[in-house]
Amino acid sequence: MLQIPSHITIFVYASDEGKRMKIKLISVGKTDREWLKDGLQLYLSRLKHYVPFEYTEIPDIRNTSSMSRDTVKAREGEQILRLIAPGDHVILLDEHGKEMTSVGLAKRLEDRLVSFSSDIVFIIGGPYGFHEAVYGRSNEMLSLSKMTFSHQMVRVIFAEQLYRAFTIMKGEPYHHE
């Protein structure tokens, strides 16, 4: 059982069913704009129909003005690592990661769903990226684009990709090639 500090918000969108794999999405920083909250809510609520799903936002580190970027990333990293269980398969959303198509992501997820029982944790970092300790714990890195997207917007973009991936696995008509 993980020890979750009480100030961290966790929304469990579907309960764990037996040994069924769970997908966790962790973001650094509160979603502070209403339009982003609404967009995120839309896709997270759709996802729960497909997979046990958990979304966590790590609160922004306070009083960062006197800290180096590396200190900010280290503090965020401690919070991130506390949310990861030993057997979790950790995938960082990172500009140095592998780019894949939406169908490629769906296949990748399906392969893990079929072959492994470990939970998959996707992590979206803060504006400065990840601390080396988080890189050290990661199993894979995924890049959404060569472009840099707003780290707040990335959570909505990626939630939509996860939803899209499940519609692709189920052969539903949401995705057009």
Place this chain on the structure above:
Amino acid sequence: MLQIPSHITIFVYASDEGKRMKIKLISVGKTDREWLKDGLQLYLSRLKHYVPFEYTEIPDIRNTSSMSRDTVKAREGEQILRLIAPGDHVILLDEHGKEMTSVGLAKRLEDRLVSFSSDIVFIIGGPYGFHEAVYGRSNEMLSLSKMTFSHQMVRVIFAEQLYRAFTIMKGEPYHHE
């Protein structure tokens, strides 16, 4: 002077100043969700501080259930082409386009701003993509990602990229490498 049908909404976010280049963004289909409208509005209102900017949404084609995808794309294409002036430099957002970094996009835009007086038109297609007539009129194609994003969400993602590009050109602290 272009003939714009009265049912097409055009928001001019800044008036043309002399011969200064204008950027136009054309999207196929109305933005129908409030959170997407709010997100788009945020970045379009920021963009007007940097460049004369015009955003146009082409209404969805009606009664498409009896039409082939190609017919839908042809109808959308007619509407798109009516909005393009002869000298415009046309860039399609298309999965077959070139991927570039945010800094790469900023440099590309800056080069054109410095060297050319023609307007730049970015076009985001509908869910089935572009008709061949639109491909025929295009000068460049740009891809945001190997992944397929919701075509409604692409307009917000790309508006943020355009805003980001101008902050990069001006050396403002919005973008972190």
